[in-house]
Amino acid sequence: xxxxxxxxxxxxxxxxxxxxxxxxxxxxxxxxxxxxxxxxxxxxxxxxxxxxxxxxxxxxxxxxxxxxxxxxxxxxxxxxxxxxxxxxxxxxxxxxxxxxxxxxxxxxxxxxxxxxxxxxxxxxxxxxxxxxxxxxxxxxxxxxxxxxxxxxxxxxxxxxxxxxxxxxxxxxxxxxxx
Numbered sequence: 001x002x003x004x005x006x007x008x009x010x011x012x013x014x015x016x017x018x019x020x021x022x023x024x025x026x027x028x029x030x031x032x033x034x035x036x037x038x039x040x041x042x043x044x045x046x047x048x049x050x051x052x053x054x055x056x057x058x059x060x061x062x063x064x065x066x067x068x069x070x071x072x073x074x075x076x077x078x079x080x081x082x083x084x085x086x087x088x089x090x091x092x093x094x095x096x097x098x099x100x101x102x103x104x105x106x107x108x109x110x111x112x113x114x115x116x117x118x119x120x121x122x123x124x125x126x127x128x129x130x131x132x133x134x135x136x137x138x139x140x141x142x143x144x145x146x147x148x149x150x151x152x153x154x155x156x157x158x159x160x161x162x163x164x165x166x167x168x169x170x171x172x173x174x175x176x177x178x
Contacts, residue, residue: 001095002034002042007078008102010052010070017043017066027101028094043068051077082106082115090118113172120165123158 005024009015015023017040024034046052051074056064070078082103089095096119106112128136129150139151 001028001032001089001098002038003046004078004081004089004098004102005034006039006042006046006068007051007070007074007081008098008105010068011075011078011102011105014067014069016057016068020068028098032094046074049077050074078102079106083111085115085118090115091122109172113169116165116169116172120162120169123162123165129154 002024005027006020009020009023020043021034021036021039024039028034043052043054047054047068051071053069053071054066055069057067058064082099083106085096085099089099099115103112103115106115126136128138130137130142130147132141137147137151139148139155142148142151
């Protein structure tokens with residue numbers, strides 16, 4: 001997720017480390033904050049892999065800043081990650097939101113639709129936070145006010161997301177009139 005965020009934001013424009021960290025924090029920070037201890041080693045791995053370039057620029061009023069740019073190899077890596085997200089990036093809401101944040105960089109609308117279809121397929125499988133004899137517990141079956149709340153909110157959120165996914169897939173797969 002962190003590497004996908006790095007590649008995705010740098011596909012939009014070159015950034016220095018602090019700007020990159022702030023953008024990642026805005027995307028996922030309230031749920032999964034990013035620390036310098038995770039960000040900078042990830043950046044170093046991507047530079048070593050040839051997916052990022054870095055150069056130093058003078059800071060506005062501070063020390064020189066390390067500016068990061070995406071290489072052609074990095075763009076290819078980003079597109080491959082978007083084309084074929086890992087299963088956890090489909091099933092985990094925060095990770096899927098990260099994929100969604102950058103899916104527009106994938107130029108093929110049918111490939112975009114295929115990623116959304118994977119998420120829709122996942123969401124159409126009956127599931128719950130709680131099970132009774134192997135069967136998903138519905139909100140009406142929960143005997144705990146707080147679990148009922150969790151299940152009701154999840155059901156409403158899932159319904160809204162499925163509705164949007166159906167709309168988005170229809171739009172992406174509609175023949176281009178031009």
